[in-house]
Amino acid sequence: MKNLSVTKSNAFQNAFSRNENNASIGCEIYSVERLEQFAATFAVEHHAVNQPRIFQKLLPRLKDNERVLVAAYKSLISNIKDESSISPAAEWLVDNFYIIEEQLREIQEDLPIGFYRELPKLKNGEFAGYPRIYAIAVMIAAHTDSRLEVETLEKFLNAYQKVTPLTIGELWAFTITLRFALVENLRRLTSRIVISREEREEADSIADELIELATKQPADVLPIFIKRLSRLKKFGSAFIEQLTRRLRDQDHSIATVYEWLENQLQEQDTSIEQVVQTEYQSQAASQITVGNIITSMRLLSTNGWNAFFENVSLIETILQNDRVYPKMNFLTRNRYREVIERIAKRSNTDELKVAKRVIEIAENARQKNPLNQRHSHLGYYLIDQGLAEIEQEFAPSPTLVTYSRTPIQYT
Numbered sequence: 053m054k055n056l057s058v059t060k061s062n063a064f065q066n067a068f069s070r071n072e073n074n075a076s077i078g079c080e081i082y083s084v085e086r087l088e089q090f091a092a093t094f095a096v097e098h099h100a101v102n103q104p105r106i107f108q109k110l111l112p113r114l115k116d117n118e119r120v121l122v123a124a125y126k127s128l129i130s131n132i133k134d135e136s137s138i139s140p141a142a143e144w145l146v147d148n149f150y151i152i153e154e155q156l157r158e159i160q161e162d163l164p165i166g167f168y169r170e171l172p173k174l175k176n177g178e179f180a181g182y183p184r185i186y187a188i189a190v191m192i193a194a195h196t197d198s199r200l201e202v203e204t205l206e207k208f209l210n211a212y213q214k215v216t217p218l219t220i221g222e223l224w225a226f227t228i229t230l231r232f233a234l235v236e237n238l239r240r241l242t243s244r245i246v247i248s249r250e251e252r253e254e255a256d257s258i259a260d261e262l263i264e265l266a267t268k269q270p271a272d273v274l275p276i277f278i279k280r281l282s283r284l285k286k287f288g289s290a291f292i293e294q295l296t297r298r299l300r301d302q303d304h305s306i307a308t309v310y311e312w313l314e315n316q317l318q319e320q321d322t323s324i325e326q327v328v329q330t331e332y333q334s335q336a337a338s339q340i341t342v343g344n345i346i347t348s349m350r351l352l353s354t355n356g357w358n359a360f361f362e363n364v365s366l367i368e369t370i371l372q373n374d375r376v377y378p379k380m381n382f383l384t385r386n387r388y389r390e391v392i393e394r395i396a397k398r399s400n401t402d403e404l405k406v407a408k409r410v411i412e413i414a415e416n417a418r419q420k421n422p423l424n425q426r427h428s429h430l431g432y433y434l435i436d437q438g439l440a441e442i443e444q445e446f447a448p449s450p451t452l453v454t455y456s457r458t459p460i461q462y463t
Contacts, residue, residue, distance in 0.1 A: 076244070076341060077237040079194040084204050087195060088211040094191060095215035098184050101172035108181035110168070110232055111160070117239040118156050124242045125149050131249065141338040142245050145238075148346045152238065155231050155349050163228045170397070171225055185222040188212065189229035190236075197341055198237055200230065200348040202355060209364040217366050219403055220393045224361065227352055234345050234352075241338055241345075248290035248335075255291045259298035262306060270305035277309050289331035292317075296324055358382050367392060370407040374414060374430045391434040399446040410434065410442060 082090060128142050138146070145152075171183040179187035192200070192208055209218070209226070258280050265273050284291075292313070299306050310324070317323050362368045362382075367389055371377050377385065392410065396403040410430050418428030432438040 076240045076338075077190060077194050077233065078197060078341070081197050082195045084207060087192075087204065088207050090191075090195065091208045091211035092215050094188075095212040097177060098174060098187070098216050100175040101184050102175055103170065104173060104181070107169075107173045110182070110186065111163075111165070114156070114159060114232065114235065117235050120239050121149075121152060121156075121235075121242055124246050127246060127249075139245060139248065139335055139338070141241065141335065141342045142249070144339065144342040144346055145242060145245070151346055151349050151353075152235070154353060155235060158353070159228055159231050159235070163225065167221070167225070170221055172219060172222065183222070183225065183229065185218065185225050186229040186232060189226065189233040193230070193233040193237055197344055198234055198348055199344040200351055202351070202360060205230075206360065206363055213364070213366055217402075217404060220365065220367060220389055223365055227357055227360075231349070231352055234348055238342065238345050241342055245338065248288070251287050251291035252294040254284065254287065255294035256298065259295055262299065262309065263302055266303040266305045270303065273305045274308040274312060278312070289327045289334065292324065292327045293331040296328060358386075365389075367403055367407050370404065370411060371430065373411050376429045376431070388431065388434045391439070395443060395446055401446050406442075406446060409445070413438075413442070 125146065128138055128146050131138050132146070168183070171185060174180050174182060174184050174187060177187075179190075188209075192205065196204065205226075209223075212218070258277065261280070262273055262277055265276060296310070296313070299309060314324055317327060362385075368385075371385070371388065377388070392403055392406045395401070396406045399406075410433050413433055414428050414430045417424065417432075421427065426432055426436075427438070433442050
């Protein structure tokens with residue numbers, strides 16, 4: 053048995069490993085205060101943006117994520133029909149798959165390619181070529197274990213924009229990119245769920261063979277086990293946990309399998325007990341994260357995001373200085389903001405600069421003639437005859453085509 057242990061240890065070491073490609077989006081969980089501090093630090097890295105003609109596209113990844121999630125759902129449904137047990141995380145996925153399908157559909161509807169193309173893309177770093185707002189969404193998901201709360205999101209964006217302001221388009225795209233991040237994280241977790249399920253099925257197959265063999269040819273139990281194990285390219289803690297649970301309290305001849313497994317794990321500075329404990333912890337963590345994702349998806353689909361937008365918009369803060377603007381309804385205010393956005397895009401000017409200038413011109417008009425309320429209202433310069441004055445000052449390029457968005461869809 054000792055010789056077998058030596059000759060097969062490399063095969064065991066190669067197989068016993070986790071699939072790092074399926075690592076979930078997760079980092080240290082931050083408190084709200086720590087998240088605000090992180091937002092300010094994170095924002096420093098995001099000054100350099102552009103709108104390149106060639107950039108990283110998210111929709112192909114979304115399609116791939118959809119394919120993986122649907123395949124996993126069908127596989128789990130098949131397990132349930134066969135009366136096979138599934139993990140608590142898998143139960144979350146199956147029971148709430150209609151919510152996931154809704155998210156996939158809404159992402160494709162709310163982020164058409166024209167809108168996506170105009171979002172500022174990061175020049176440097178891990179997310180180079182991707183929209184800056186997507187990088188923000190991923191990092192929020194990572195440091196909250198995908199548990200989103202409106203107040204936390206507002207505080208993060210407000211802290212971030214004290215360092216690096218975001219455009220109107222980016223703020224409207226925020227909830228969409230949050231959906232992207234949640235779907236991406238769910239895809240990774242789902243891949244791990246499927247892999248773990250396959251490992252357990254393989255462990256059951258081996259356990260069935262060994263238990264039967266123990267009654268007929270007990271001397272062959274260990275050699276057969278090692279042979280079966282050497283055929284596996286990879287297996288992880290789910291395999292070990294299921295196998296040892298199935299073989300526990302079996303025939304004495306199977307004790308050699310335990311001893312062999314324990315020896316191999318000790319060579320990697322661990323033990324059966326530690327591996328099993330790790331698997332239990334992993335299952336519990338996956339259940340929590342999948343639950344957080346589903347809960348956050350519900351939030352993104354039900355919350356009123358118009359008010360959220362205005363609470364985090366720096367443009368909105370500037371325009372609130374107008375005497376009439378705060379009394380207007382959302383649709384009118386949004387119309388004004390869209391004009392500012394269009395002027396800024398066509399003239400390659402910062403939106404905040406345009407907004408401040410409109411307020412400044414309206415205030416100058418008020419000081420010159422307090423009785424002329426029409427000229428002292430910013431609406432005169434955004435949707436009335438004063439618009440020509442603003443456009444002339446910022447010298448827009450008539451050849452630049454911009455994408456028109458309908459924010460009311462986010463209510």
